[in-house]
Amino acid sequence: MKALSTSLPRTLIKDIRKAVGSEAKVQGWVKTIRDQKKMQFLLVRDHTGVVQATVERSAAKASINELIAGLTRESAISVIGTVVENPIVKTGGVEILIRELIVESRADGLIPIDPDGPVEPNSEVRLNWRFLDLRRPEIALIFQVQTAFEHAMREYWIKEGFLEIHSPKLMGSPSEGGAEVFPFEYFGRTAYLAQSPQFYKQMAMAAGFDRVFEIGPVFRADPSFTARHATEFTGLDMEMSWIDSHEDVMAFEERWLAYSLEQVRQEYGDPIRETFGIEVSVPAVPFPRVPMQEAREIIAGKGHVIPLERGDLDPPGERLIAEYAMERFGHEFVFVTDYPVDVRPFYHMRYVDTPHITKSFDLLWRGIEVTTGAQREHRYDVLVAQAREKGLSLEPIQFYLDFFKYGCPPHGGFGAGLARMLMVLLNQSNIREVTFLFRGPTRLHP
RNA sequence: GGGGGCGUGGUGUAGCCUGGUUAACACACCUGCCUGUCACGCAGGAGACCGCGGGUUCAACUCCCGUCGCUCCCGCCA
Numbered sequence: 001m002k003a004l005s006t007s008l009p010r011t012l013i014k015d016i017r018k019a020v021g022s023e024a025k026v027q028g029w030v031k032t033i034r035d036q037k038k039m040q041f042l043l044v045r046d047h048t049g050v051v052q053a054t055v056e057r058s059a060a061k062a063s064i065n066e067l068i069a070g071l072t073r074e075s076a077i078s079v080i081g082t083v084v085e086n087p088i089v090k091t092g093g094v095e096i097l098i099r100e101l102i103v104e105s106r107a108d109g110l111i112p113i114d115p116d117g118p119v120e121p122n123s124e125v126r127l128n129w130r131f132l133d134l135r136r137p138e139i140a141l142i143f144q145v146q147t148a149f150e151h152a153m154r155e156y157w158i159k160e161g162f163l164e165i166h167s168p169k170l171m172g173s174p175s176e177g178g179a180e181v182f183p184f185e186y187f188g189r190t191a192y193l194a195q196s197p198q199f200y201k202q203m204a205m206a207a208g209f210d211r212v213f214e215i216g217p218v219f220r221a222d223p224s225f226t227a228r229h230a231t232e233f234t235g236l237d238m239e240m241s242w243i244d245s246h247e248d249v250m251a252f253e254e255r256w257l258a259y260s261l262e263q264v265r266q267e268y269g270d271p272i273r274e275t276f277g278i279e280v281s282v283p284a285v286p287f288p289r290v291p292m293q294e295a296r297e298i299i300a301g302k303g304h305v306i307p308l309e310r311g312d313l314d315p316p317g318e319r320l321i322a323e324y325a326m327e328r329f330g331h332e333f334v335f336v337t338d339y340p341v342d343v344r345p346f347y348h349m350r351y352v353d354t355p356h357i358t359k360s361f362d363l364l365w366r367g368i369e370v371t372t373g374a375q376r377e378h379r380y381d382v383l384v385a386q387a388r389e390k391g392l393s394l395e396p397i398q399f400y401l402d403f404f405k406y407g408c409p410p411h412g413g414f415g416a417g418l419a420r421m422l423m424v425l426l427n428q429s430n431i432r433e434v435t436f437l438f439r440g441p442t443r444l445h446p
Numbered sequence: 447g448g449g450g451g452c453g454u455g456g457u458g459u460a461g462c463c464u465g466g467u468u469a470a471c472a473c474a475c476c477u478g479c480c481u482g483u484c485a486c487g488c489a490g491g492a493g494a495c496c497g498c499g500g501g502u503u504c505a506a507c508u509c510c511c512g513u514c515g516c517u518c519c520c521g522c523c524a
Contacts, residue, residue: 032483032484032485032486034482034483034484034486036480036481036482036483036486036487037479037480037481038480038481038482039481039482039483040483041482041483041484041486043484052483052484054482054483056482072475073474086482088482088483088484089482089483089484090483090484091484109456109474109475109476110456110474110475111456111457111474111475112456112457113456113457114456114457114473114474117457117458117473117474118458118472118473118485119457119458119459119472119473120457120458121457121458122452122457122458122516122517123516123517124515124516124517125457180522180523196524218524220522220523220524222521222522222523223447223522224521224522224523225447225517225518225519225520226518226519226520226521226522226523227517227518227519228523228524229522229523229524230524233524235524236524312522312523314520314521315519315520362524368524369523369524370524371524372523372524415524416524417523417524418524419524420523420524421524442515442516
């Protein structure tokens with residue numbers, strides 16, 4: 001009998017209704033125990049739903065009654081029994097009449113955080129016990145959406161002829177100079193964690209790969225204490241050859257995003273609305289574009305003056321330009337273009353007639369910066385001059401500069417943050433909510 | 447790195463401003479009861495040296511100083 005039971009295939013709770021009238025095996029966690037005098041009720045949760053399992057107290061069921069009496073919430077169990085229709089039952093109108101119950105792993109009675117509790121513990125406790133926190137069904141949805149979003153992005157890239165690359169994360173020199181890289185000991189010398197695949201995706205252009213993308217980890221040693229920064233996150237990077245300007249890159253990105261959001265909307269639009277109360281809207285193409293100089297004027301017109309010496313927008317400025325894009329174009333996205341050279345890296349291409357301005361852009365989504373992109377400087381002499389002007393020493397980046405010595409096509413690309421986009425998409429106030437395991441300046445465990 | 451806020455049973459909070467009872471409440475936990483529950487209910491119980499260190503005071507969870515941790519904003523960025 002035991003052998004027969006265990007050979008029964010598992011039924012996911014979302015499919016339990018199809019098993020009405022026959023025996024089924026359900027496996028999951030104990031959400032609730034209601035142990036009464038004549039009846040015992042369990043609510044069992046798996047990653048697809050919740051179902052009630054029931055057994056009467058009787059001599060014939062004594063061993064099961066005993067097990068349930070000693071059971072704890074959040075224990076991992078297998079339940080085998082007949083699935084019956086019962087309209088009174090609030091969890092879907094069906095229940096399982098327990099024939100066999102196996103306690104696979106008993107949970108300690110005192111749980112540090114309760115996945116079914118009425119209130120969320122504070123974020124520190126939740127991050128300490130992230131595996132319990134992640135049992136909450138609404139959190140599972142976040143990662144289902146991430147999977148669909150990422151899959152759609154990859155699918156679109158591949159459809160458009162991009163190659164997927166995996167560039168090294170161990171580097172012999174910091175890719176852009178500066179203090180924001182993590183150094184570490186590497187067989188007696190210093191190496192660095194990659195803070196972007198920038199140099200390597202450009203190498204792929206010099207190699208004639210034409211178009212590449214990478215989805216992978218990037219590391220930033222910034223001691224940033226905000227709701228949208230992490231020291232390790234998943235970067236979405238792409239680079240494309242034979243472009244005329246950064247406009248080609250923006251035109252690609254907006255189509256890529258519109259496609260990916262359409263896929264997410266189709267697959268998860270309903271649960272996202274129910275769980276997070278937000279409508280997944282597929283953005284119209286093209287997105288609005290606002291050059292930096294004009295953006296400053298618009299923001300000033302809204303009563304916020306960004307200091308002249310500051311080349312970039314500040315957070316209030318970002319919110320105001322997003323507000324403008326919504327008022328003027330009804331759009332959640334806005335490209336801010338043409339950043340001054342002093343706030344951009346040396347490899348961004350500059351305009352011929354206005355050389356203090358780069359052919360670059362940031363993409364803001366509801367006021368949050370989610371992308372930086374540009375046309376790259378592909379002419380060796382110009383690139384070297386720009387690196388010198390920024391005060392970089394050429395020796396550590398000579399391997400990179402060499403990419404441009406033997407025929408490199410004009411090209412450009414962008415880098416985006418997966419979690420940041422997910423945070424905006426699902427209307428979450430903190431990047432930690434949408435990160436499987438967050439890494440920040442003071443967070444290395446679990 | 448600069449500024450603000452918060453640290454009280456397993457979890458979330460109240461109490462602190464205006465020092466003075468056994469530090470309260472909800473959820474969770476334990477025991478018993480309960481004819482199908484469904485946020486089950488009822489009765490009882492255990493569980494907190496109030497982040498840490500120092501100071502003021504007859505007396506400190508409460509006021510002051512320091513320190514550590516967390517958090518938000520700014521800077522930086524995706």
